[in-house]
Amino acid sequence: MTTQSTHPYHLIVKPVGAKCNLDCNYCYYLRKEERYEPNATMQMSEAVLETYTKQYIESQPQQAKHIEFSWQGGEPTLRGLDFFKKAVELQQKYARPGMTITNNFQTNGTLINDRWAAFFKENNFLIGISIDGSEKNHNSTRPDIKGNDSLHLTLRGLEALKKYDVAFNTLSVVHNENAHLAKETYQELKDLGSTVIQFQPCVEHPSDQRSDKDWSLTPQQWGHFLCDVFDQWKKEDVGKIHIQFFENTLGILAGQPSQMCFHSELCGQQMMLEHDGSLYSCDHYSYDEYQVGHMTPANIDSNLIDSIDLGAIACSDRQKEFGTNKWTTLPQQCRKCHFRPFCNGGCPKDRTAITADLEPGLNHLCVGYKQFFLYSMPYFGAMLEAIQQGHSAAMYPIFLK
Numbered sequence: 001m002t003t004q005s006t007h008p009y010h011l012i013v014k015p016v017g018a019k020c021n022l023d024c025n026y027c028y029y030l031r032k033e034e035r036y037e038p039n040a041t042m043q044m045s046e047a048v049l050e051t052y053t054k055q056y057i058e059s060q061p062q063q064a065k066h067i068e069f070s071w072q073g074g075e076p077t078l079r080g081l082d083f084f085k086k087a088v089e090l091q092q093k094y095a096r097p098g099m100t101i102t103n104n105f106q107t108n109g110t111l112i113n114d115r116w117a118a119f120f121k122e123n124n125f126l127i128g129i130s131i132d133g134s135e136k137n138h139n140s141t142r143p144d145i146k147g148n149d150s151l152h153l154t155l156r157g158l159e160a161l162k163k164y165d166v167a168f169n170t171l172s173v174v175h176n177e178n179a180h181l182a183k184e185t186y187q188e189l190k191d192l193g194s195t196v197i198q199f200q201p202c203v204e205h206p207s208d209q210r211s212d213k214d215w216s217l218t219p220q221q222w223g224h225f226l227c228d229v230f231d232q233w234k235k236e237d238v239g240k241i242h243i244q245f246f247e248n249t250l251g252i253l254a255g256q257p258s259q260m261c262f263h264s265e266l267c268g269q270q271m272m273l274e275h276d277g278s279l280y281s282c283d284h285y286s287y288d289e290y291q292v293g294h295m296t297p298a299n300i301d302s303n304l305i306d307s308i309d310l311g312a313i314a315c316s317d318r319q320k321e322f323g324t325n326k327w328t329t330l331p332q333q334c335r336k337c338h339f340r341p342f343c344n345g346g347c348p349k350d351r352t353a354i355t356a357d358l359e360p361g362l363n364h365l366c367v368g369y370k371q372f373f374l375y376s377m378p379y380f381g382a383m384l385e386a387i388q389q390g391h392s393a394a395m396y397p398i399f400l401k
């Protein structure tokens with residue numbers, strides 16, 4: 001029996017580690033392959049799958065009625081459909097009475113066909129498609145491992161999802177060569193039918209960078225990008241298109257907690273499990289010093305491994321300290337910042353700049369975040385007022401001061 005955690009926690013799982021059929025230039029995860037033997041298969045075993053499924057469910061607090069399984073890569077479809085059929089079977093086997101289980105699955109979409117789409121529909125998976133926009137934008141940085149274009153394959157996968165009416169959202173990386181394409185990219189994502197959109201700013205780190213080329217955005221590019229998209233969105237899409245960062249900002253203004261870990265006060269509630277059973281404090285910190293546990297294959301007993309206690313690790317002092325470090329290392333400039341509740345200094349991994357009074361730990365994108373908050377806040381204020389007076393947020397122009 002695993003320890004029951006005192007709080008709900010989330011686990012991101014990499015069933016094939018960093019293995020991918022694409023070779024995206026800015027990917028922060030592909031270099032993780034270097035940790036393994038050159039020909040390692042990087043496939044999660046069924047023993048690890050069953051152990052983690054059982055413990056992940058058993059270790060959630062007694063009152064937890066909903067558990068979400070999150071699959072990422074690399075490219076998770078490379079683990080094969082049968083693996084995910086088994087995963088769903090195990091989720092049902094270990095679910096507590098009355099508990100609902102959902103799955104989200106981040107993919108480049110290139111291998112999705114009718115069989116995958118039918119499975120996703122049948123099991124109510126939410127699919128996140130990684131797509132950067134137009135042909136030129138997408139293909140220039142997201143080639144396959146042989147250097148060929150990949151957008152047509154991603155679009156083929158997306159068509160299969162639509163054919164089977166599978167719920168999907170999109171994730172687009174914003175880097176220094178496509179940041180000027182804000183309006184075009186937003187329009188293309190809408191044209192593809194995406195109504196839930198996430199933009200991820202690219203901030204590279206020397207330990208993950210794959211070539212001499214640094215794809216990081218400048219803070220100014222990030223600010224302009226967000227403001228340009230915001231302009232389009234506020235014109236015609238409020239309440240219709242959900243842009244994660246915008247909705248998060250509005251939610252915080254309304255007094256809700258941040259739904260994005262980047263902009264929460266604390267981290268630590270989202271660990272990551274690698275294909276080989278190694279467990280890390282966070283997906284963005286999969287380095288040896290942040291490894292918090294390991295399911296050791298040598299201890300396999302029938303099809304379960306007993307060498308790890310997920311619940312105990314989730315509420316361990318070490319994991320708590322990882323989470324509170326986000327707050328304790330926040331520089332004074334952020335603590336005094338008017339926009340701190342909306343930003344919270346962003347992800348600690350991106351805090352590579354220094355403040356005006358030379359304190360380390362300022363977010364590389366700070367100037368861009370400030371530009372966006374300064375510009376958008378009157379509109380968010382009006383949207384909140386519209387909602388509070390019983391209207392839709394789209395009625396915000398009436399409440400603009």
Ligand code: SF4
Binds near residue numbers: 338363365367370
């Ligand atoms: S906008 Fe800048 S100063 Fe303000 S909290 Fe964010 S990173 Fe810190």
Ligand code: SF4
Binds near residue numbers: 263267282
């Ligand atoms: S380290 Fe970054 S990615 Fe990880 S939980 Fe914290 S904010 Fe999120």
